[in-house]
Amino acid sequence: MMDWTDRHCRKFHREITRHTWLYTEMVTTGALVYGDVERHLRFNEEEHPVALQLGGSDPADLATSAKLGQQWGYDEINLNCGCPSERVQKGAFGACLMAEPQLVADCVKAMRDAVTIDVTVKHRIGIDRNEEYGFVRDFVGTIADAGCTTFIVHARNAILKGLSPKENREIPPLKYEVAYQLKREFPDLEIIINGGIKSSDEIALHLEHVDGVMLGREAYHNPYVMAEYDARFYGDAAPVKTREEVLAAMIPYIQAQLDLHAARGLKLNSITRHMLGLMAGLGGARSFRQVMSDPKRLAAADPHLLLEAAAGMRRAG
Numbered sequence: 480m481m482d483w484t485d486r487h488c489r490k491f492h493r494e495i496t497r498h499t500w501l502y503t504e505m506v507t508t509g510a511l512v513y514g515d516v517e518r519h520l521r522f523n524e525e526e527h528p529v530a531l532q533l534g535g536s537d538p539a540d541l542a543t544s545a546k547l548g549q550q551w552g553y554d555e556i557n558l559n560c561g562c563p564s565e566r567v568q569k570g571a572f573g574a575c576l577m578a579e580p581q582l583v584a585d586c587v588k589a590m591r592d593a594v595t596i597d598v599t600v601k602h603r604i605g606i607d608r609n610e611e612y613g614f615v616r617d618f619v620g621t622i623a624d625a626g627c628t629t630f631i632v633h634a635r636n637a638i639l640k641g642l643s644p645k646e647n648r649e650i651p652p653l654k655y656e657v658a659y660q661l662k663r664e665f666p667d668l669e670i671i672i673n674g675g676i677k678s679s680d681e682i683a684l685h686l687e688h689v690d691g692v693m694l695g696r697e698a699y700h701n702p703y704v705m706a707e708y709d710a711r712f713y714g715d716a717a718p719v720k721t722r723e724e725v726l727a728a729m730i731p732y733i734q735a736q737l738d739l740h741a742a743r744g745l746k747l748n749s750i751t752r753h754m755l756g757l758m759a760g761l762g763g764a765r766s767f768r769q770v771m772s773d774p775k776r777l778a779a780a781d782p783h784l785l786l787e788a789a790a791g792m793r794r795a796g
């Protein structure tokens with residue numbers, strides 16, 4: 480998720496769950512072909528399994544970018560066909576690509592020819608007012624013919640004109656049944672469902688119909704929901720870290736990042752901002768957030784702020 484799931488956020492999430500796949504923010508092919516590759520692709524070894532999401536619509540640029548992704552060690556390349564923002568539409572990629580399944584198939588083929596890791600596609604169930612199931616079925620079918628076997632289905636339409644990206648995540652109705660129908664129609668494909676899913680019980684219900692579930696906002700705002708995934712969905716009963724252990728594990732990481740990158744402008748807040756939801760739902764969560772986002776404490780750039788925030792929370796809670 481743009482501006483959210485950067486490498487610091489992913490490192491933090493990995494302290495909560497060992498097995499859940501993590502996805503980068505969308506990185507455009509322009510940023511990789513003409514920009515600072517290291518800035519966009521650098522990640523922490525511990526983040527695996529981690530997928531690089533690309534935005535673009537030129538098969539050659541996507542092939543170059545996918546190859547870079549593989550060279551940098553990503554485990555999967557995902558193509559964004561779901562983002563409705565005006566900026567992305569101007570670049571003629573994101574959700575508007577759903578109107579051009581053959582082009583997406585060409586893009587997927589070019590990427591698959593360039594890498595040995597999986598190439599997957601994230602998309603909506605339709606664009607604008609087109610509610611016909613046949614539209615998404617043909618989209619998936621055409622791209623599957625180009626060799627893509629995994630589809631992440633954000634189960635609502637994207638409205639390309641008139642709705643902001645935020646509204647496009649809230650207003651078009653969710654239709655999980657469409658993703659289920661895709662799975663029934665293409666049983667050999669891996670269908671991952673996304674959109675509005677929060678609890679582990681909801682995830683378990685979806686898994687009766689599809690192969691996987693992707694969470695966006697809930698994982699960000701309430702990351703400790705992921706703590707039970709390893710045991711419940713990946714069969715790994717190893718003990719999970721408590722919230723305080725997660726904080727303690729982040730301290731040396733934050734210190735090392737500050738030592739390495741403070742001169743280039745990395746601020747404590749660039750990392751801690753992703754952690755504000757760790758205590759969501761607990762008494763004292765507000766006090767935790769307050770200490771964690773206190774400008775004076777942040778300016779001191781001391782990662783022990785994390786423990787101070789947790790201790791303050793115990794007092795408040």
Ligand SMILES: Cc1cc2nc3c(=O)[nH]c(=O)nc-3n(C[C@H](O)[C@H](O)[C@H](O)COP(=O)(O)O)c2cc1C
Binds near residue numbers: 483696697
């Ligand atoms: C701040 C923000 C940024 C997002 N950026 C991306 C992105 O870069 N690529 C993408 O495929 N989806 C992006 N999304 C959409 C989410 O991945 C997800 O599809 C959507 O929020 C619905 O799932 P949810 O209800 O679990 O959040 C973004 C969502 C948010 C809130």
